[in-house]
Amino acid sequence: MSEPRILVLGAGPAGAATAIGLRRLGYPVTVVSEWRRFAAVEGVSQRVLEGLRHAGLGGALRQAAMPASRQVRWNGQHLQMNQEFLLDRQRFDRALRDDLLSAGVTVVEGRVREVSQQDGHRVRLDDGQVLAAQFLVEARGRQAPLAADRLRGPETVSLLNTWQGRPGVPASAVESLEDGWAWMARLEDGRCYWQVTLDAAGLPGKAALADSCANRRRHSALVAELFDEQALAPAQVHARSSTAILAGDCAAESWLRVGDAAMAVDPLSGNGIFQSLSSALQAPVVINTLLRRPERAALALQFHRQRVEQLFLRFARIGRDFYAQEQGRAGQPFWDGRQGWPDAQPLHTAADWQALRVARRPVLRDGLVDEAEVVVTADQPLGVWHLQGVELAPLVRRLQAGQALNAVLAGQPQEQQMWVRRWLVEQGYG
Structure with a gap:
């Protein structure tokens, strides 16, 4: 077949x-x-x-x-x-x-x-x-x-400007602006790139984009530092959506x-x-x-x-x-519009050993999606299966049942023990 x-x-x-x-x-x-x-x-x-x-x-x-x-x-x-x-x-x-x-x-x-x-x-x-x-x-x-x-974030557009400047040492920079932010780079052969990211509403018409972007560059100290005078002239503009x-x-x-x-x-x-x-x-x-x-x-x-x-x-x-x-x-x-989106949930949640639980979740095993017991943490809601080759769910079950850590880790190589102990401390154990 x-x-x-x-x-x-x-x-x-x-x-x-x-x-x-x-x-x-x-x-x-x-x-x-x-x-x-x-x-x-x-x-x-x-x-x-x-x-x-x-x-x-x-x-x-x-x-x-x-x-x-x-x-x-x-x-x-x-x-x-x-x-x-x-x-x-x-x-x-x-x-x-x-x-x-x-x-x-x-x-x-x-x-x-x-x-x-x-x-x-x-x-x-x-x-x-x-x-x-x-x-x-x-x-x-x-x-x-x-x-x-x-799920869709605030409507956002990035305007990429490109031009040819003098060769120089490669460099890049990023800066905040009143109504957006800009990233810029100069390659060794003198090719220059400047991209400004703005709200999609209120942009000038297509014919005015190049002049608008050039005017922004004329008021940037970083642009003056990274580029030569070519940066002050209107350049080719490519617009693309950056909406999440x-x-x-x-x-x-x-x-x-x-x-x-x-x-x-x-x-x-x-x-x-x-x-x-x-x-x-x-x-x-x-x-x-x-x-x-x-x-x-x-x-x-x-x-x-x-x-x-x-x-x-x-x-x-x-x-x-x-x-x-x-x-x-x-x-x-x-x-x-962007400092509170998509929600107020912190990127990293404080560790809580008491909140750890063992659950069955899909995992990758031998080239296929399978199901196994994993440890669900506040920071890893989809679960952690292995750490440096050590399956964590059986270990956590024994610790939650009151067994001593040394007994639980007995027989594991020293390097794996070190990694597991560090992970346990990060989860609030001890």
Whole structure:
């Protein structure tokens, strides 16, 4: 019996990571994607590089090796922060395609015109080509059609400006503005990027965007420090939505949403590539379960939906707390609308040993979604299964029954004992 054919729509980090993960599981995979039509750069952290490496995107990883010094002007402070890595998205996207081809994934360049369900899934491209598959992965980011959104943040737009300046040392910076915030970067070859994020309401007309953005740059000390006089002139502008959106549903028995197609967050919440990878790395195991163990479909869908929602809320709260740090802008509509969204729940909840409980939850085991006893904590509502190879639920049960810690840990290697003791202290034990 031939393996089910899988179509992935989108060759960004989420689509590529999902496709390569599925190839590792033995599935034939075809990725359909348009290539990026505009120049862009992103600042990424070391954890993004580790995520790319883990996902098998080695070629793309090598494109993310341009370290840059970073400055921050926020809440009246001017800080020299640790470095970030500047990533040319057009080069990065080409490297992603090379990684896909090296992994044995079929890559089709084309624009999706129509997606329908008819004896599986049928995808019609602009050139008339029709592709069929038993399973569909939606990974077209914010461009993916969205029937409904479950949660939507304040309407936000980012305006990316690009121009060519003089070559120099790579650098980046971020600063708060009265009605938004700006991120900027200069690459070694002199390419310059400046992006301002604003409320979607009240923007000038399209014809006035370039002059409006240039006027903002003329009043920025950071712009004067990072760029040459070219920064003061109007530049090419690309507008895109930055509204935080959680999809109304991100999974069914024959399709799955990953990356920004499942959850897209405000850029202040963290790096978009890391967010995309966070939801995509689990997807191959979920899909494998849906195809190989249909009797576990409900469990697999529960796993994916819950983790996408938890990731969304976590990143949304990170963004909320960054906005809230800017006390000097209190009272301004842009800031007031974002300093309390999505809720008032703290990003990290205080540990409470008495509140720990053992429950059955979906987990990943041997390439499939399974069910196991996990420890549910205030900070980990979906549960913690293992810590450094130690299954925590049996251990917590014995401690809650009154057994001594030394007796519970007896027989475990010293290194594992150290990790477990540290975790227990963090949970308020002792």
